[in-house]
Amino acid sequence: MIQVNNATISESALMAEVQYHPADSKRAATLKAAESLIIGELLRQRAKALGLTVKSELNSASDDDFLDALISQELPIPTAGDEECQQYYKLNPHRFASSPLLEVSHILLAAAPEDDKARVEAKILSEQLISQLQQGESLATLAKHYSACPSKETGGSLGQISRGQTVPEFERQIFSAEPGLLPQGIESRYGFHIVFIARKVPGKLLPFSAVQQKIAEYLNEKVRRKAVAQYIHTLIVNAEIDGYDFKLSDSPLMQ
Incomplete structure (x- = not known):
């Protein structure tokens, strides 16, 4: 049982939550669940103290209603203006650029994630094949012989790739690399990839006018979340709570 000021949160309510x-x-x-119910009760109590309409039942699904009403009355939140949006745009250009395009060929040495022996063998073979490519061997020829990817029929070519078209562990490596043969194989869930980047076309920065609204929405939501967290933290600090210790919580509200 948890006591929040003069209200009780029963064990049955906690188990239901x-x-x-x-x-x-x-x-x-x-x-x-306990944190959610305590915060919900604090919001209800504060709303009632301000003369706002509240529901009596403990139900975290209705907490947002109390929160919105309380924010409107007690928590004026500033919105981002053109200057703030412009500054964010200038400091984070990578967030507003179109995806680079890569022209990629590869050889996939297949190995299941759980097969440690196959993984080791694939890694060793990738090193051997990279050495052959560095000495002038044809990637298309080696792909035809070794690759487990259907692209082996087109010389290992994957064509043009933009972000979001491949698995994350593969994408992270190729988009941070420069054109040419990568000196080490890339490990993915499928095995090891020997990769050659024939061409890299950088992404283009989108104009501020095209992203201004999204920037404003992002900054406004960021400010709102911080303000709400501080508001709830204040309610918790000023409340008498028995049966639960927020000091032991890893909630960001208590950081």
Whole structure:
């Protein structure tokens, strides 16, 4: 049982709430549920103190209604202007550029993620084949013989690739590389890739006018989240809570 000022959160209410907070353990889920119910109760109490319409039942699904009403009355939140948006745009150009284009060929040495022996063998073979390519061997020829990818029928060519078209572990490596033969194989969920980048066309920065609205929305939401977290933290600090200790919580509200 948890006491929040003059209100009680029963064990049955806590157990009913747990289902909405999946976690790695029952204890972690119970802690999250307790925090949610306590915060919801604090919001209800504050709303009632201000004369706002509140519901009596404990239900985290309705907390947003209280929060929106409280924000409107007690928490004026500034919005981002043109100057703030322009500054964010200038400091984060990589966020507003179109994807680079890469012209890529590869050889896939297949190895299942759970097959350690096959992984080791694929890595060793990738080193051997890279050495052959460095000495002038044809990638198309080696792809035809060794690659487990259908692209072996076209000399290993994957054509032009932009971000989001390949698996993340492969994408991270190729988009940070320069044109040419990569000196080491890239490990992915499929095995090891021997990669040759024939051409790299840099992405183009989108004009500010095209992204200004998205920047404003992002900055406004960021400010709102911070303000709301501080507001809830203040409610917690000023409340009398028995049966739960927020000091033991890893919630960002208590950081």
